[in-house]
Amino acid sequence: MRVLIPRGGSWGDEVAALVADAGFEPLILPLVRIEPAEDQARLQQILGQLSEGRFDWLVVTSQSTVRVLPRVPSSVQVAAVGSVTAASLRERGVPVAFIPTKQSAAGLVDEWPIREGRVLWPHAVDARPTIAEGLRQHGMQVSEVVAYRTVPVFESGEELVEAAVQSGSLPAMDEESARRQHEQQAAGQDGHDDALTAVEPAETPIDAVLVTSGSVAKQVARLGLAADTRIIAIGEQTAEDCRKYGLRVAGIAQRPSIESLVAALAATAR
Secondary structure, eight states: OEEEEOOOHHHHHHHHHHHHHTTOEEEEOOOEEEEEOSOHHHHHHHHHHHHTTOOSEEEEOOHHHHTTOOOOOTTSEEEESSHHHHHHHHHTTOOOOBOOSSOSHHHHHHTOOOSSSEEEEEEETTOOTHHHHHHHHTTOEEEEEEEEEEEESOSSHHHHHHHHHHHTSSOOOOHHHHHHHHHHHHTTOOOTTOOOTTSOGGGOOOOEEEEOSHHHHHHHHHTOOOTTOEEEESSHHHHHHHHHTTOOEEEEOSSSSHHHHHHHHHHHHO
16 A cells, blocks of 8 residues: 655654555655745744743644744743644753643643633644634633744646656656646646646555645645545544545544554554
C-alpha cells in the first residue's frame, strides 16, 4: 500500500520511517509550507507584551507557533493543545502548566482550569475561533494575533500535477488527459480551489493519505484521488475539515501524534 505524506522536513522523514516500519510504501510530497505572518508589526508588539509578563496565560496550539515565541516569563502559565506541542515548548525551555485530556481545541476549552485572567493566543491566519470564543465564555480576556500562515506549495493545479508526476504520486498524463487539462485551464477552471480532474482517479497509484490539518486537506482534495483512497486524519477536527473538502475519512488517530496517525493507518489496512 502506497501512502502519501503531504508534509516534508524532519516531520515527513519521521513519518515515512514509521510508515515503512508498518509495512507500507511511504511517498513524501509536501503540499503546504509555513510562511511568516504578514503583519509583523502587530505580531512583534503582542509578543513584546508577552515578554513583559502582561498576560496570565499563553495558549499554544501548534509547533509552528512555538518557533516564533520570544522568552516566556515565569509569571505566564502556558497551555498546550496536545503532547506534541507541549514537547516542542519544553524543548525551548518553556514549562507547560496545562494539557487537556482530549487533545483538541474543543478539549482545551472544555477543560480550561480557571475563569478569569488575560490570555494570549497566537495562531495561524485561518485558525478556527473555537479557543477565543470558548475562553471568552469562561470569563477570560483573550488577545489573539496571527503568528504564521500556511500556504500551498503549488500555486496552480498544473504545478501540483507536474510535481506529483515527478515524485511518482501521479502517473504521467496521456495525450487525451493533457488535452482536457489544457482545455480546463483555457476556460479558467484551474483556479486555486479546483480539483485536478484531468488525471483519471482510477489511474492514481495512491492508496492512503495522512492528513494533519485543514490546509493539507484542501490541497489533498485538489489531487483528485480515487474515491476509495484511504484518508487518515490526525484528529476529529481535521476529519471534519477533510469531509468539508469532499474527502472520505477512513481512519482518525486517537491522539494527535505521528505514532497514533500511523496506527490508525494500520488499523484501516487490517
